[in-house]
Amino acid sequence: MTDMSNKSRSYSETPEEREFELRAQIGSTxxxxxxxxxxxxxxxxxxxxxxxxxxxxxxxxxxxxxxVTAPTSFGWAIYSLxxxxxxxxxxxxxxLRKGSVIDWQVAGWTGVAGGLVALFLQIxxxxxxxxxxxxxxxxxxxxxxAVINIGTLLFGTYxxxxxxxxxxxxRKEIGGPEPELSTNPSARLFRAxxxxxxxxxxxxxxxxxxxxxxxxxx
Amino acid sequence: MxxxxxxxxxxxxxxxxxxxxxxxxxxxxxxGWLSQHAGTAIILAILGYLLGHWMGNAISGNYDYxxxxxxxxxxxxxxxxxxxxxxxxxxxxxxxxxxxLVGKEAAHEETVEGWSKYFRYSLDHKVVGxxxxxxxxxxxxxxxxxxxxxxxxxxxxxxxxxxxxxYIKIVSEHGTIMMMMATSIxxxxxxxxxxxxxxxxxxxxxxxIEAFSFWIFVAGYGVIFSxxxxxxxxxxxxxxxxxxxxxxxxxxxxxxxxxxxxxxxMAAGFNIAVTIINYRAPGMTWSRVPIFVWxxxxxxxxxxxxxxxxxxxxxxxxxxxxxxxxxxxxEHGGSSYLWQNLFWFFGHPEVYIMAxxxxxxxxEIMPVFTRKPxxxxxxxxxxxxxxxxxxxxxxxxxxxxxxxxxxxxxxFMLTTELISIPTGFIYLVGMGTLYKAxxxxxxxxxFCMALFFNFLIGGVTGVFLSDVPVNVTVHGGFFVLxxxxxxxxxxxxxxxxxxxxxxxxxxxxxxxxKKLGLVHFWTMFVFFNLTFFPMFVIGLLGQPRRVxxxxxxxxxxxxxxxxxxxxxxxxxxIFFANLMWSMFISPVKAPANPWESLGLEWQTASxxxxxNFERIPVILTDPYHYSEVGAPALADFGDGGLVSSNxxxxxxxx
Numbered sequence: 064m065t066d067m068s069n070k071s072r073s074y075s076e077t078p079e080e081r082e083f084e085l086r087a088q089i090g091s092t093x094x095x096x097x098x099x100x101x102x103x104x105x106x107x108x109x110x111x112x113x114x115x116x117x118x119x120x121x122x123x124x125x126x127x128x129x130x131v132t133a134p135t136s137f138g139w140a141i142y143s144l145x146x147x148x149x150x151x152x153x154x155x156x157x158x159l160r161k162g163s164v165i166d167w168q169v170a171g172w173t174g175v176a177g178g179l180v181a182l183f184l185q186i187x188x189x190x191x192x193x194x195x196x197x198x199x200x201x202x203x204x205x206x207x208x209a210v211i212n213i214g215t216l217l218f219g220t221y222x223x224x225x226x227x228x229x230x231x232x233x234r235k236e237i238g239g240p241e242p243e244l245s246t247n248p249s250a251r252l253f254r255a256x257x258x259x260x261x262x263x264x265x266x267x268x269x270x271x272x273x274x275x276x277x278x279x280x281x
Numbered sequence: 282m283x284x285x286x287x288x289x290x291x292x293x294x295x296x297x298x299x300x301x302x303x304x305x306x307x308x309x310x311x312x313g314w315l316s317q318h319a320g321t322a323i324i325l326a327i328l329g330y331l332l333g334h335w336m337g338n339a340i341s342g343n344y345d346y347x348x349x350x351x352x353x354x355x356x357x358x359x360x361x362x363x364x365x366x367x368x369x370x371x372x373x374x375x376x377x378x379x380x381x382l383v384g385k386e387a388a389h390e391e392t393v394e395g396w397s398k399y400f401r402y403s404l405d406h407k408v409v410g411x412x413x414x415x416x417x418x419x420x421x422x423x424x425x426x427x428x429x430x431x432x433x434x435x436x437x438x439x440x441x442x443x444x445x446x447x448y449i450k451i452v453s454e455h456g457t458i459m460m461m462m463a464t465s466i467x468x469x470x471x472x473x474x475x476x477x478x479x480x481x482x483x484x485x486x487x488x489x490i491e492a493f494s495f496w497i498f499v500a501g502y503g504v505i506f507s508x509x510x511x512x513x514x515x516x517x518x519x520x521x522x523x524x525x526x527x528x529x530x531x532x533x534x535x536x537x538x539x540x541x542x543x544x545x546x547m548a549a550g551f552n553i554a555v556t557i558i559n560y561r562a563p564g565m566t567w568s569r570v571p572i573f574v575w576x577x578x579x580x581x582x583x584x585x586x587x588x589x590x591x592x593x594x595x596x597x598x599x600x601x602x603x604x605x606x607x608x609x610x611x612e613h614g615g616s617s618y619l620w621q622n623l624f625w626f627f628g629h630p631e632v633y634i635m636a637x638x639x640x641x642x643x644x645e646i647m648p649v650f651t652r653k654p655x656x657x658x659x660x661x662x663x664x665x666x667x668x669x670x671x672x673x674x675x676x677x678x679x680x681x682x683x684x685x686x687x688x689x690x691x692x693f694m695l696t697t698e699l700i701s702i703p704t705g706f707i708y709l710v711g712m713g714t715l716y717k718a719x720x721x722x723x724x725x726x727x728f729c730m731a732l733f734f735n736f737l738i739g740g741v742t743g744v745f746l747s748d749v750p751v752n753v754t755v756h757g758g759f760f761v762l763x764x765x766x767x768x769x770x771x772x773x774x775x776x777x778x779x780x781x782x783x784x785x786x787x788x789x790x791x792x793x794x795k796k797l798g799l800v801h802f803w804t805m806f807v808f809f810n811l812t813f814f815p816m817f818v819i820g821l822l823g824q825p826r827r828v829x830x831x832x833x834x835x836x837x838x839x840x841x842x843x844x845x846x847x848x849x850x851x852x853x854x855i856f857f858a859n860l861m862w863s864m865f866i867s868p869v870k871a872p873a874n875p876w877e878s879l880g881l882e883w884q885t886a887s888x889x890x891x892x893n894f895e896r897i898p899v900i901l902t903d904p905y906h907y908s909e910v911g912a913p914a915l916a917d918f919g920d921g922g923l924v925s926s927n928x929x930x931x932x933x934x935x
Contacts, residue, residue, distance in 0.1 A: 091486035109593030125614030200614035203606035228384030
């Protein structure tokens with residue numbers, strides 16, 4: 064989420080001002096990450112509303128004729144990979160706090176691979192659906208969920224990958240025996256970004272659980 | 282935290298910037314034609330459209346339902362989507378996200394001087410603010426021309442200029458363009474330009490997201506406008522299903538246009554909310570935040586939380602058009618009411634997205650011209666937050682007539698009436714500020730006064746409309762049309778004009794011509810009321826909206842309204858002439874603080890330095906201590922001097 068303006072700074076800054084700007088940037092990364100989750104929540108809530116609205120309306124008895132369900136094996140596989148990526152991100156962050164940058168990077172890259180496989184499976188699942196997209200309310204909302212999930216996995220994996228790529232380029236700043244304690248501005252910003260990214264993946268895992276129940280279990 | 286007021290002995294290297302740079306100068310900021318700018322964006326948008334359309338045809342051309350229908354929504358969607366992508370690529374919005382994939386930080390941004398910076402992906406919030414001014418004015422004049430076409434058609438119930446089909450498409454395009462423009466008309470230009478200055482910040486939190494919000498706003502304008510060459514859409518701005526499902530390719534432009542502009546709205550709200558939360562200068566406690574900033578914060582919250590629902594609604598509509606889902610197709614297990622719910626869950630907060638910044642502007646301007654503190658500042662701030670919260674609980678009143686369970690009507694009637702309470706608080710704050718004031722009737726103040734007059738009419742009719750019996754009686758008629766024009770045009774647009782006349786001297790360094798401004802105000806105020814007030818009567822006499830003919834006995838009123846509408850259009854030409862005259866033909870240099878305002882934005886140097894403030898100011902009190910003897914100093918600017926709160930000169934310390 065870090066989005067910094069690297070304009071040439073022709074103006075002067077006192078040390079206090081530099082610290083103030085840094086704190087504001089860290090705060091922006093933190094609150095921006097949470098606000099983004101709020102936006103994402105309303106997007107998912109729209110889908111959940113649509114699901115329950117059409118389910119309760121059951122127009123023409125066409126909510127879910129014959130109890131048709133999207134391919135369950137795909138669904139569980141995509142869900143498991145998403146949760147795995149979230150858990151790896153959380154594990155990596157814990158290890159990063161304890162000073163093990165390499166652990167975070169290994170967990171992160173494994174998570175990126177998991178996210179990409181989940182993304183691939185989600186697209187593949189769309190091509191092998193046992194129902195026509197417009198055949199029922201369930202079918203329509205499922206396609207809607209699949210499209211939103213593709214966007215979610217794409218964005219989440221992009222965020223994870225860019226954070227990892229950044230960490231490779233700034234090994235010196237975040238490295239050392241106790242990187243969590245590093246007061247280097249870049250390291251502090253980086254940690255705020257990792258925290259927001261991890262928080263987002265945690266939320267993705269939670270929301271995926273809800274939609275897994277809605278589309279495959281209920 | 283305390284900011285030192287001492288002069289630093291060093292020029293700070295960008296210590297907060299990540300050390301790794303991609304090197305060189307950003308393509309968005311290179312001088313010359315080979316860099317990225319609006320021209321390259323247009324070229325890549327056209328190429329993207331052609332590529333996308335070809336791909337869409339290649340993918341889906343042999344599908345039976347497409348081959349037999351004579352239209353290909355998949356190709357249209359691909360074309361427009363790739364067009365938007367090409368636009369973003371051409372302007373440089375994707376440089377940084379792509380560079381991040383390999384861990385690079387953004388390239389060094391070299392500020393381009395001169396007019397060409399306004400055609401580039403600028404990270405300066407002041408440039409983005411002025412870009413937005415031009416963008417929303419372009420939107421507004423396009424929608425205004427369509428309004429003139431509507432009133433021309435309504436001159437006669439029997440002699441027609443347009444066919445009924447063309448007429449409804451003009452009405453739809455007018456409504457959609459105006460509503461999309463109105464969501465950004467204050468947040469975009471004034472919010473982006475002024476918020477950092479008002480909170481004592483040197484920058485926005487996410488300048489690239491801010492620039493993205495503008496350039497995708499322009500792309501959204503293009504997408505919505507593309508509906509016309511596609512044959513338009515017949516649904517009005519509300520896009521109701523099942524008409525939406527049955528409509529031709531113009532409907533794709535509507536749905537995608539909403540989604541694209543929705544992304545811009547979310548980006549703008551997100552960036553501004555985060556900036557206000559994190560970048561307030563030391564001492565700028567929540568009780569010292571200017572009322573305009575409060576209004577923008579409440580609006581930003583609505584933009585970030587309500588717009589995703591519109592985005593989802595548009596996405597589902599596009600899926601119905603392209604993937605043949607049935608979200609809004611009742612016969613296939615969907616529901617046309619689902620669209621209404623999703624649309625209005627966004628659509629009613631949108632009303633307050635438009636109204637709140639207007640109240641913020643008048644709350645900011647009135648103390649300056651009354652030389653009195655803002656009356657009940659905390660009530661105004663609380664009222665804005667209250668309106669923002671309540672606006673999420675009223676959307677079902679738009680469904681009173683179209684399918685809501687009758688048992689639910691009283692609940693939503695109650696919530697709708699409740700929202701008039703915090704709105705009333707804000708209104709009374711304005712009245713309290715005017716009470717016993719010695720008013721200076723400058724042009725911005727006149728627009729503020731007009732807002733209160735117009736909004737009173739719009740607001741009171743709104744309370745009537747929230748009552749089910751009245752709502753059922755006048756639903757779908759000109760009464761409703763007049764009501765929302767009074768609130769949106771009479772409120773928001775008058776506030777926008779007040780804001781432009783008030784802040785353009787700071788934004789451009791040039792004064793707007795006062796005589797032309799007065800002519801503009803009086804013509805706009807008089808002809809606005811003469812255009813729209815008769816429509817209440819026309820509505821009560823039974824004329825429905827969106828129909829190109831009407832009962833013969835209503836022709837007199839309609840003709841009067843149309844003639845006044847043309848005069849209203851003329852008043853905007855006067856504004857445009859004033860803008861050209863004052864900015865380009867005969868510019869008059871503006872004093873540093875022509876209105877003697879205490880606002881922080883007026884206390885920095887003119888023209889405003891690239892980074893707003895030489896020193897980050899330390900705020901000592903709120904900016905409304907007008908005419909108070911012994912009022913505390915406003916702020917410490919770190920240059921050895923304090924700006925007094927009861928200063929009448931508004932001296933610039935920088």
